[in-house]
Amino acid sequence: MIFETAKMSAQQIYHATTQTLLPRPIAWVLTKHSSGHFNLAPFSYFTAVSSDPPLLVFSVGDKAPGEGKDTKVNITSHPYFTIHIPSLGDAAAVTETAAPLAAEESELVHAGLETVPFEGFDMPRLANCSVAYGCRLHDIQGIKGAPQSLVFAHIEQIYISPEVAQFNTVRKPNGDTSERLMVDARKLNPLARLGGAQYAGIDAPFEIARPK
Numbered sequence: 162m163i164f165e166t167a168k169m170s171a172q173q174i175y176h177a178t179t180q181t182l183l184p185r186p187i188a189w190v191l192t193k194h195s196s197g198h199f200n201l202a203p204f205s206y207f208t209a210v211s212s213d214p215p216l217l218v219f220s221v222g223d224k225a226p227g228e229g230k231d232t233k234v235n236i237t238s239h240p241y242f243t244i245h246i247p248s249l250g251d252a253a254a255v256t257e258t259a260a261p262l263a264a265e266e267s268e269l270v271h272a273g274l275e276t277v278p279f280e281g282f283d284m285p286r287l288a289n290c291s292v293a294y295g296c297r298l299h300d301i302q303g304i305k306g307a308p309q310s311l312v313f314a315h316i317e318q319i320y321i322s323p324e325v326a327q328f329n330t331v332r333k334p335n336g337d338t339s340e341r342l343m344v345d346a347r348k349l350n351p352l353a354r355l356g357g358a359q360y361a362g363i364d365a366p367f368e369i370a371r372p373k
Contacts, residue, residue, distance in 0.1 A: 179205075180356030187354055188219045189245040189255060191276070191284060192235035194264060199276070199285075200231045201258045201268040203247070205354035215316040216299060217244060223308035231264045233301070233310060240298035241283040244314060245290040247352045249362035254289075255352060282318045291322035291349055325349040 166174055179185075188207035192200050206220035221233045229237075236242055247255050257272040269276065276285035282295035295318030302311045325348040328340045346366045353361045 176356070179354075183355055184353030184361050185355075187247055187255060187352055188217070189247045189251075189258070189287070189290070190219065190232050191243040191245065191287065192232050193239040193242070193284065194231070194235055194267075195238050196265065198265075198267045199269055200235055200264070201272070201274070201287075202230070202232050203255045203259055204232075210313065214299075217294065217296065217314045217316060218311055219244075219314070221310050221312055223310075226308060229310070233312065234264070236298050236312060237301070242296050242298075242314070243279060243282075243284045243286050244294040244296055245287050246292040246349070247290060249350045249352050249360075251289060252352055252360050279318065279320060286320055291325045292344075292351075293320040294318070295320070 164173075164177055169177070185205040186207055188204045190202055190204060192202075194200055204219040204221065208218060210216035210218050221230050223233075224230055232242075254272045254274060258268040258274075260268070260271060262268060262271060268274075275288045277288045279286040279293065279295050284295060286293040286295070294314070294316045296314035297317050299313040299315040302313070304310065321342075321344065326342060326344045329343045330338050331341045332338050346363050350362045353363075355361055
C-alpha cells in the first residue's frame with residue numbers, strides 16, 4: 162500500500178505513523194506549575210539529540226489554537242523539569258497521567274504517585290522510576306503551520322537506580338582498562354509506546370558486534 166500524505170488528513174497521518182514508527186520511548190515529564198504544584202504528562206514523540214551538549218527533545222501539541230499544554234506553559238515559566246523513563250510496570254500510571262485535567266490539578270495526585278528529592282537538582286523526581294533526567298530548558302521551537310512545538314532539554318543531572326545498573330571493567334585494544342556504566346535493559350524494562358492503546362516492554366535484547 163502506498164499513502165500520499167498530501168491526500169491524507171492529519172488524523173490519518175497520525176494513525177499511519179504512530180502504528181509504524183515502533184517502538185517509541187516515552188518521556189514522562191514532571192514540570193512545576195506557577196502555583197507551586199507539579200504536573201506530569203507522557204510524550205512519545207521523544208528522543209536523544211546529542212551527547213555533547215547533552216540534549217533530549219520531545220514534541221508537545223497545543224490544547225487549542227494559541228493555547229499551549231500545561232507542560233509547555235510550565236516550562237516556559239519555570240525552565241527546570243524532570244524527564245523520566247517509565248518501566249513496563251508503570252503503564253497504568255502513565256496512562257492515568259495523560260488524562261485531560263485542569264492546569265490547577267496535579268496528575269501526581271490523580272495517579273497516586275510520589276516524588277523524592279533529586280539530589281543537586283532544582284526539581285524532584287518520581288520515586289517509582291529507575292531513570293530520571295534533571296533538565297533545563299534549552300530551546301522551544303514552534304513547527305511552522307502546525308499546533309506543535311519541539312522542546313529541547315539540556316540534561317544537567319542523571320539518576321539511574323543501582324538496581325538496574327553497574328560498572329563493568331572494559332579492556333581497551335591497547336591493554337588499558339576502564340570502568341564503563343552498564344544498564345541492564347531487562348531490569349529497566351522501559352515502557353514503549355506502540356499504536357492505538359498498545360504498549361510494549363523489552364522481551365529479548367540481543368547483541369551484534371560492530372565491524373572494526
